[in-house]
Amino acid sequence: xxxxxxxxxxxxxxxxxxxxxxxxxxxxxxxxxxxxxxxxxxxxxxxxxxxxxxxxxxxxxxxxxxxxxxxxxxxxxxxxxxxxxxxxxxxxxxxxxxxxxxxxxxxxxxxxxxxxxxxxxxxxxxxxxxxxxxxxxxxxxxxxxxxxxxxxxxxxxxxxxxxxxxxxxxxxxxxxxxxxxxxxxxxxxxxxxxxxxxxxxxxxxxxxxxxxxxxxxxxxxxxxxxxxxxxxxxxxxxxxxxxxxxxxxxxxxxxx
Ligand SMILES: NC(=O)c1ccc[n+]([C@@H]2O[C@H](COP(=O)([O-])OP(=O)(O)OC[C@H]3O[C@@H](n4cnc5c(N)ncnc54)[C@H](O)[C@@H]3O)[C@@H](O)[C@H]2O)c1
Numbered sequence: 001x002x003x004x005x006x007x008x009x010x011x012x013x014x015x016x017x018x019x020x021x022x023x024x025x026x027x028x029x030x031x032x033x034x035x036x037x038x039x040x041x042x043x044x045x046x047x048x049x050x051x052x053x054x055x056x057x058x059x060x061x062x063x064x065x066x067x068x069x070x071x072x073x074x075x076x077x078x079x080x081x082x083x084x085x086x087x088x089x090x091x092x093x094x095x096x097x098x099x100x101x102x103x104x105x106x107x108x109x110x111x112x113x114x115x116x117x118x119x120x121x122x123x124x125x126x127x128x129x130x131x132x133x134x135x136x137x138x139x140x141x142x143x144x145x146x147x148x149x150x151x152x153x154x155x156x157x158x159x160x161x162x163x164x165x166x167x168x169x170x171x172x173x174x175x176x177x178x179x180x181x182x183x184x185x186x187x188x189x190x191x192x193x194x195x196x197x198x199x200x201x202x203x204x205x206x207x208x209x210x211x212x213x214x215x216x217x218x219x220x221x222x223x224x225x226x227x228x229x230x231x232x233x234x235x236x237x238x239x240x241x242x243x244x245x246x247x248x249x250x251x252x253x254x255x256x
Pocket of ligand 1: 018019020021022023024041043044068095096099119146148149190191192193195197198
């Protein structure tokens with residue numbers, strides 16, 4: 001999908017979690033194209049390092065950090081390393097997430113529940129905590145949290161996922177109110193169906209299922225990861241200075 005929008009983020013430092021694939025990868029690349037130094041974080045060091053190598057070869061200042069966002073200690077270390085290397089953190093996109101198994105709520109195990117809540121909700125909370133401690137010191141910063149259309153309405157069979165994504169919006173809005181006066185803007189995005197590895201787990205890789213899903217979208221197609229990245233970069237920009245505590249649906253009209 002061609003974009004006619006560009007940003008100048010020279011001198012900025014952007015952190016993306018879950019940066020090895022899908023939306024996180026597209027967003028990390030978009031920050032790099034805009035000239036930012038990029039911190040790539042994820043729970044799969046090999047994949048993160050591969051992306052870091054590619055971006056560095058194109059002249060981007062990069063830092064690859066292995067981090068399980070569900071671990072507060074690892075997140076604390078991720079932010080400490082970022083500051084050690086780049087000295088500040090301008091933009092953070094808290095993107096890392098997992099899908100829950102498609103099943104009735106009564107069939108979901110406690111371990112499955114804990115995993116989804118641990119990554120999708122506590123992971124975002126852990127990241128925000130240490131990002132905010134740094135951004136308060138700097139006196140500025142932008143945080144974007146990844147929710148979902150599953151955070152705006154119920155998702156049959158995916159109650160843990162949906163619950164985690166609804167909660168991300170509560171966290172986003174409450175913190176946005178706390179930090180608005182301190183020069184820190186916090187927003188959330190709510191993607192619809194996006195062509196990524198996660199979407200493959202929902203469709204089971206079936207083209208027929210994907211075609212049926214696309215029919216549910218008013219725009220009659222899936223979003224591309226780059227279209228989600230575009231919105232993240234816009235929310236970081238001086239074009240969005242009074243956008244605070246919002247939940248931006250990027251879903252081809254599906255939740256309208
Ligand atoms: N694809 C969609 O249709 C869709 C729709 C709405 C929201 N989302 C959200 O977008 C975000 C990105 O998902 P995606 O679609 O690009 O899928 P994806 O599976 O490609 O990306 C998720 C990334 O998060 C990383 N990750 C998983 N657990 C982690 C952990 N504990 N710590 C650190 N990193 C971890 C994975 O390694 C992966 O790189 C997720 O939060 C997802 O819920 C996706």
